Amino acid sequence: xxxxxxxxxxxxxxxxxxxxxxxxxxxxxxxxxxxxxxxxxxxxxxxxxxxxxxxxxxxxxxxxxxxxxxxxxxxxxxxxxxxxxxxxxxxxxxxxxxxxxxxxxxxxxxxxxxxxxxxxxxxxxxxxxxxxxxxxxxxxxxxxxxxxxxxxxxxxxxxxxxxxxxxxxxxxxxxxxxxxxxxxxxxxxxxxxxxxxxxxxxxxxxxxxxxxxxxxxxxxxxxxxxxxxxxxxxxxxxxxxxxxxxxxxxxxxxxxxxxxxxxxxxxxxxxxxxxxxxxxxxxxxxxxxxxxxxxxxxxxxxxxxxxxxxxxxxxxxxxxxxxxxxxxxxxxxxxxxxxxxxxxxxxxxxxxxxxxxxxxxxxxxxxxxxxxxxxxxxxxxxxxxxxxxxxxxxxxxxxxxxxxxxxxxxxxxxxxxxxxxxxxxxxxxxx
Amino acid sequence: xxxxxxxxxxxxxxxxxxxxxxxxxxxxxxxxxxxxxxxxxxxxxxxxxxxxxxxxxxxxxxxxxxxxxxxxxxxxxxxxxxxxxxxxxxxxxxxxxxxxxxxxxxxxxxxxxxxxxxxxxxxxxxxxxxxxxxxxxxxxxxxxxxxxxxxxxxxxxxxxxxxxxxxxxxxxxxxxxxxxxxxxxxxxxxxxxxxxxxxxxxxxxxxxxxxxxxxxxxxxxxxxxxxxxxxxxxxxxxxxxxxxxxxxxxxxxxxxxxxxxxxxxxxxxxxxxxxxxxxxxxxxxxxxxxxxxxxxxxxxxxxxxxxxxxxxxxxxxxxxxxxxxxxxxxxxxxxxxxxxxxxxxxxxxxxxxxxxxxxxxxx
Numbered sequence: 001x002x003x004x005x006x007x008x009x010x011x012x013x014x015x016x017x018x019x020x021x022x023x024x025x026x027x028x029x030x031x032x033x034x035x036x037x038x039x040x041x042x043x044x045x046x047x048x049x050x051x052x053x054x055x056x057x058x059x060x061x062x063x064x065x066x067x068x069x070x071x072x073x074x075x076x077x078x079x080x081x082x083x084x085x086x087x088x089x090x091x092x093x094x095x096x097x098x099x100x101x102x103x104x105x106x107x108x109x110x111x112x113x114x115x116x117x118x119x120x121x122x123x124x125x126x127x128x129x130x131x132x133x134x135x136x137x138x139x140x141x142x143x144x145x146x147x148x149x150x151x152x153x154x155x156x157x158x159x160x161x162x163x164x165x166x167x168x169x170x171x172x173x174x175x176x177x178x179x180x181x182x183x184x185x186x187x188x189x190x191x192x193x194x195x196x197x198x199x200x201x202x203x204x205x206x207x208x209x210x211x212x213x214x215x216x217x218x219x220x221x222x223x224x225x226x227x228x229x230x231x232x233x234x235x236x237x238x239x240x241x242x243x244x245x246x247x248x249x250x251x252x253x254x255x256x257x258x259x260x261x262x263x264x265x266x267x268x269x270x271x272x273x274x275x276x277x278x279x280x281x282x283x284x285x286x287x288x289x290x291x292x293x294x295x296x297x298x299x300x301x302x303x304x305x306x307x308x309x310x311x312x313x314x315x316x317x318x319x320x321x322x323x324x325x326x327x328x329x330x331x332x333x334x335x336x337x338x339x340x341x342x343x344x345x346x347x348x349x350x351x352x353x354x355x356x357x358x359x360x361x362x363x364x365x366x367x368x369x370x371x372x373x374x375x376x377x378x379x380x381x382x383x384x385x386x387x388x389x390x391x392x393x394x395x396x397x398x399x400x401x402x403x404x405x406x407x408x409x410x411x412x413x414x415x416x417x418x419x420x421x422x423x424x425x426x427x428x429x430x431x
Numbered sequence: 432x433x434x435x436x437x438x439x440x441x442x443x444x445x446x447x448x449x450x451x452x453x454x455x456x457x458x459x460x461x462x463x464x465x466x467x468x469x470x471x472x473x474x475x476x477x478x479x480x481x482x483x484x485x486x487x488x489x490x491x492x493x494x495x496x497x498x499x500x501x502x503x504x505x506x507x508x509x510x511x512x513x514x515x516x517x518x519x520x521x522x523x524x525x526x527x528x529x530x531x532x533x534x535x536x537x538x539x540x541x542x543x544x545x546x547x548x549x550x551x552x553x554x555x556x557x558x559x560x561x562x563x564x565x566x567x568x569x570x571x572x573x574x575x576x577x578x579x580x581x582x583x584x585x586x587x588x589x590x591x592x593x594x595x596x597x598x599x600x601x602x603x604x605x606x607x608x609x610x611x612x613x614x615x616x617x618x619x620x621x622x623x624x625x626x627x628x629x630x631x632x633x634x635x636x637x638x639x640x641x642x643x644x645x646x647x648x649x650x651x652x653x654x655x656x657x658x659x660x661x662x663x664x665x666x667x668x669x670x671x672x673x674x675x676x677x678x679x680x681x682x683x684x685x686x687x688x689x690x691x692x693x694x695x696x697x698x699x700x701x702x703x704x705x706x707x708x709x710x711x712x713x714x715x716x717x718x719x720x721x722x723x724x725x726x727x728x729x730x731x732x733x734x735x736x737x738x739x740x741x742x743x744x745x746x747x748x749x750x751x752x753x754x755x756x757x758x759x760x761x762x763x764x765x766x767x768x769x770x771x772x773x774x775x776x777x778x779x780x781x782x783x784x785x786x787x788x789x790x791x792x793x794x
Binding site (some may be wrong): 012168320322325326327328329330331347349353354355356357360361362363364365366367369370375376377379380384392395396397405408409410411412413414416418419 | 441442443444445446447448449450451452454506545546547548549677729730732733734735736739782784785789792793794
């Protein structure tokens with residue numbers, strides 16, 4: 001437990017960290033209008049609306065039903081009236097159906113004491129149904145959680161890896177959840193363990209995580225009959241690629257890994273124990289253009305503009321606003337982008353942080369080779385793609401690229417490597 | 432609430448502070464100690480060479496801007512190239528040598544192959560080789576730095592030439608040979624060497640011969656860049672601290688060059704095998720400047736760090752062979768150029784991380 005594990009290859013080390021003053025996490029104001037996207041990302045399938053315009057909905061009421069793979073139910077985060085069902089473009093540029101709900105009427109969840117169900121009496125099928133019915137999602141990837149859990153429960157020798165690693169200098173959500181709601185996280189692990197029947201559960205924490213908290217984790221773990229261990233990791237980006245986690249944990253491949261984040265686990269806990277659908281989300285709001293970073297518990301469908309306003313607005317001119325990861329995340333085109341179930345952070349970055357510069361030709365500095373966690377040669381792939389040699393680029397390993405963005409982060413010439421790779425890979429997939 | 436500007440919104444949203452142009456400008460700035468030292472040593476003749484070389488670069492960039500309708504002076508690489516070209520030119524050289532050498536470097540080597548990042552040969556070294564080929568005599572005509580005593584004709588030749596042309600009787604050490612022919616010693620050297628011997632080396636049972644301090648602080652005839660080793664080392668520390676160069680290249684070069692120098696020496700009559708003088712080999716001539724500033728040019732050196740070490744070893748070995756048995760007293764320029772040419776082949780054969788078949792088709 002004392003020795004620090006690390007990832008062998010590539011990556012960008014993120015040693016310096018933005019200071020975060022830990023305060024109790026507050027609930028954000030309810031939005032006047034909640035904008036619900038029925039499609040989480042490019043891989044997911046749209047849910048079908050089951051309400052009509054003008055209909056009154058309660059807090060937590062099902063408004064759209066998911067059908068089939070990569071599709072999940074959507075619930076109303078606020079009580080109100082369905083104003084509009086129309087089309088919106090997601091931050092990653094895909095068109096999706098959206099539902100706008102205006103706040104009205106009385107609350108059924110907020111202000112009441114959370115219900116506490118004794119989940120231990122539930123059997124596997126019940127839990128599986130609840131996870132599906134409440135529209136739970138894995139927060140890091142936006143995949144439906146029931147799908148992941150049922151996939152893993154079909155396999156033997158699963159290891160649940162609770163990934164509490166914060167990879168970049170900004171985000172703190174997972175760490176704060178680990179500090180504040182460790183009992184709920186461990187409980188959720190027990191719930192997941194009932195479904196998946198894992199061999200063991202590993203908590204992955206990074207070297208900046210307060211050491212004093214480790215005994216607390218172990219104490220919480222001792223109350224369950226689970227085999228829980230804690231592994232410390234060197235801070236670095238990226239640290240959430242399943243294949244790398246598997247190698248770092250000494251496994252052969254990632255087929256026996258079930259990676260869940262604390263933020264996903266608390267949602268799972270709230271759904272099973274408090275009967276709450278996935279309508280709330282812990283969000284880190286920070287970046288150089290904000291006065292101080294804040295973590296809020298906000299309702300899905302709140303626009304990021306409202307969240308930023310609630311934190312006191314911009315204190316500097318933001319160069320760009322990014323959602324989630326500063327390396328891989330999406331850039332918000334405007335402040336009306338809503339919070340989704342896979343949003344963990346909103347970062348308003350100044351020019352000082354984005355460090356924009358004009359793109360220049362590659363001068364072979366070799367940083368991308370050292371940064372690539374997959375051991376690829378990004379400079380070479382770029383060269384091949386510029387020469388339109390797509391087949392050769394795939395022969396050189398383009399297919400293994402995870403689009404983590406480490407190479408483009410270190411690139412001296414500011415070549416948009418990831419963007420180029422992504423567009424070619426997507427085109428190839430559709431071919 | 433302030434609006435968000437519409438920039439190109441592609442991930443990643445944050446970047447490392449390095450940019451290509453910043454690297455070039457920092458690299459140029461680290462040459463400032465060399466510039467200042469040369470001006471202190473030689474005065475106006477040095478200033479005229481630096482300025483002529485810069486004028487050549489600006490002229491070349493103007494021509495490029497007119498012809499290709501793009502201004503690339505701001506990326507700093509032309510200024511760096513012109514400074515490095517001037518480093519290899521002796522002070523007092525006629526102004527047309529630095530001007531045309533940097534013109535050729537930027538136009539003939541960099542621009543015609545497609546500009547920054549596309550040249551297969553280090554532009555500065557190309558310009559220097561151009562000057563060597565066209566004005567061999569002017570490029571080997573040195574002047575005395577101020578503060579060095581003139582002894583009829585001898586002292587205007589570089590230490591390397593003195594060691595090369597030594598044909599006296601037995602002298603197993605380079606410094607002994609220098610004293611035999613009466614190569615001048617400065618007061619600074621005598622004072623500093625005496626102090627070092629009294630305070631440090633005497634306790635270790637060793638003795639530093641006089642003459643090395645003169646070589647290190649630049650009291651020797653030579654080109655602008657090679658004169659003051661101390662200034663070069665100061666700049667190279669900054670380069671390494673800012674992570675602008677691959678450490679493997681200078682390391683490989685110094686290792687290979689030192690070992691070969693120890694084994695085969697400088698070619699003095701009385702020299703034994705394994706009796707060479709490493710300190711003299713490294714501190715005379717332009718080896719150190721070329722090591723940190725010219726061989727490390729990322730465009731013409733291998734991308735991979737492991738290959739960069741190999742590349743450094745190759746340059747070190749070739750530089751020694753050219754210096755010891757070649758026609759010129761200084762072989763480092765051609766050693767780097769030869770290895771520049773070999774880089775694509777070496778990458779095709781040895782690039783780590785790719786299978787042999789992939790290398791053949793891809794690279």
